Amino acid sequence: MSSRDEILARVRRNQPEARPLPAVPMFDGRVQSPLEVFRAGLLRMGGKFVELPDDGSPERLIRGLFPDAKVICSAVPEVAGNRSLDQVRAPAELHDVDVGVVRAVFGVAETGSVWLSEAQFRVSALGFLSQHLVVLLDPGSIVENLHHAYRHPGFSEARYAVLMTGPSATADIEGVLIHGAQGIRSMTVIPVPA
Amino acid sequence: MKPIDHAEASSKFIEAKDHLDFHDRRLWDLRKKRDRETESLPEWEELRALASAIKEHTLTHLADYLEQFEANAIRNGAIVHWARDAAEHNQTVCEILGSHGARTLVKAKSMLTDECDMRPFLETRGIEVIETDLGERIQQLDDEPPSHIVVPAVHKLRTDVAAVFSRTLGTDPGNSDVHYLAESQRQTTRPHFLEAEAGMTGANFAIAETGSIVVCTNEGNADLSVHLPKLYIASVGIEKLLPRIEHLGVFVRMLSRNALGSPITQITSHFRAPRPGTEMHIVLVDNGRSERLGMADFWYSLKCIRCGACMNTCPVYRRSGGLSYGATYSGPIGVIIDPTFNLRKYSALPFASTLNGSCTNVCPVKINIHEQIYKWRQVIAERQQLPFVKKEAMQIAGKVLSSPKLYRAAVEAAGAGAEYLPRFMLYNRLNPWGRQREVPEAPAATFRQWYVKNRGKR
Secondary structure, eight states: OOHHHHHHHHHHHHOOSOOOOOOOOOOOSOOSOHHHHHHHHHHHTTOEEOOOOTTOOHHHHHHHHOTTOSOEEEOSTTOOOSBOSTTOOSGGGGGGOSEEEEEOSEEETTTTEEEEEHHHHSSTTHHHHSSEEEEEEOGGGEESSHHHHTTOTHHHHOSEEEEEOSSOEEOTTTTOOEEOSSSOSEEEEEEOOO | OOOOOHHHHHHHHHHOHHHHHHHHHHHHHHHHHHHHHHHTOTTHHHHHHHHHHHHHHHHHTHHHHHHHHHHHHHHTTOEEEEESSHHHHHHHHHHHHHHTTOOEEEEOOOHHHHHTTHHHHHHTTTOEEEEOSHHHHHHHHTTOOOSSSSSTTTTOOHHHHHHHHHHHTOOOTTOOOHHHHHHHHHHHHHHHHHHOSEEEEOOSEEETTTTEEEEEESSOHHHHHHHSSSEEEEEEEGGGEESOGGGHHHHHHHHHHHHHSSSSOSEEEEEOSOOTTOEEEEEEEOTTHHHHHTOTTTGGGGGOOOOOHHHHHOHHHHTTOGGGGOSSSOHHHHHHHHHHHOTTTTTTGGGSOOOOOHHHHHOTTOOOHHHHHHHHHHHHHHTTOSOHHHHHHHHHHHHHHHOHHHHHHHHHHTSSSSIIIIIHHHHSTTOGGGTTOOOOOOOSSOHHHHHHHHTTTO
């Protein structure tokens, strides 16, 4: 008997008496201003939230936020950057990116998270090899909580989907909070209508 | 095999006072942060009930959900393997790596691969394994197992980490600044991410409906392990299944709140299918889980989502350290899981508890942990695995307690206190319980003496 069949047979033999699957409520209707709750959640998790200046140019804003950045790699049409994703053959080629720029599909107010998949990153490693990540988010796309987030069809369509909430972080040594453990050192969300 | 002597091992931990105090404080701080989060969610108790019910439903239909998961994973282009035990898991991983000629593996933290003792197995076969979670990396470099399932190096102070890193990564031995140490690990790990031929993660959840693997990290190391190499292997315990994506709403809301007191992990990743030109392998591991499912009193432990809250709240764990349990899983959850792996080896662990029930109260999936600890004590006593001292004392206590006459004699004979019964059990030289403790002062008269005197005539 194969391992598969042996395990399944033993599981079937040993399963306790069937118990019902409960329906999960949405626990919603409590958030007045999704954008405000989102912003507070993001800040709490170490993220940054920066409004577009009057000139409305995300490109200029990003240059101003990261004056020392040599390599800016953008996956969005609003920002040109200076490194194209078109020629990337292996993800490791993005090792020297200072600032990656992406657009999230939606945000989650409860946690301050943004939802991204391989389609938004174009090269998924962009969200983790970059030193800093800038995320454009349509303020009208923020859902109330994770129950709503997990109803999004993207989870069953994307090869890879991620809820990112602020930068890479660790508190593994004496509980001291460090931003930029392995992945991005900072995450900046800019509200830009899609 | 020699049984683990938890009391003896913890005495070493207790001797290092700075470490003990910090450990106790740090974990209690996590508990307090957890309380703040859970108390701010009005539906917390409802979520617990839902999480428990969803897990119980899944476990009582596990074979069907495993088949559904497998079919969907295959449809997504993943390759699914099944492993009866740790040896088969390690062999399978080794063969997958071998078929790609991969000699380097970057991996995220996985308690399952620790449970299987995978790293030494691969290393003796010429494969370089790099743990990429900071805490797990510290433990790997120090050649120690993780002492906590969420914060693996929580028993170490910054000076300990500085000593380990200076010895292994060449950092300045005199610099124990935490930012410096973390940055050193980042810089030395990054080349491994860029060059590794294979990446590996465990799984926090596996979704039957979509065939997805869900991995929750704060460091982003799982994603770096998956998105760079051309080969990705996920090791998944069969109890990690959830029926549908929507159920993650319940579990992701709870996991990090209960573990660390943050509303969500920084990076919550869902790996459903390999990116073009790469391979994704999923190894479904039993290793005793299907047997545990058939244990009427103990199958509930399979609901565990490994948040570690029971460890943070446990007074025994906080004051004895994870390594003293001598097992992959320590603290209250370890105490009820470990005996299923080896009853003799872990027969002392169910006694490393005060049965205060705090673990049960903080459990996000409502596992009756302290009741299971008590039940394990009964099993161990019945199977004669009780440590000698406890057994002798229990036998005498059993005789005394079953006879009202003997009991009264014993209690009254004590005079200045409960000399015979608890004293013999607690303060003999072999039982470490009594070393730091004193029984409360006994009243001048026993309850029975008082009762006979005051109420006896009626």
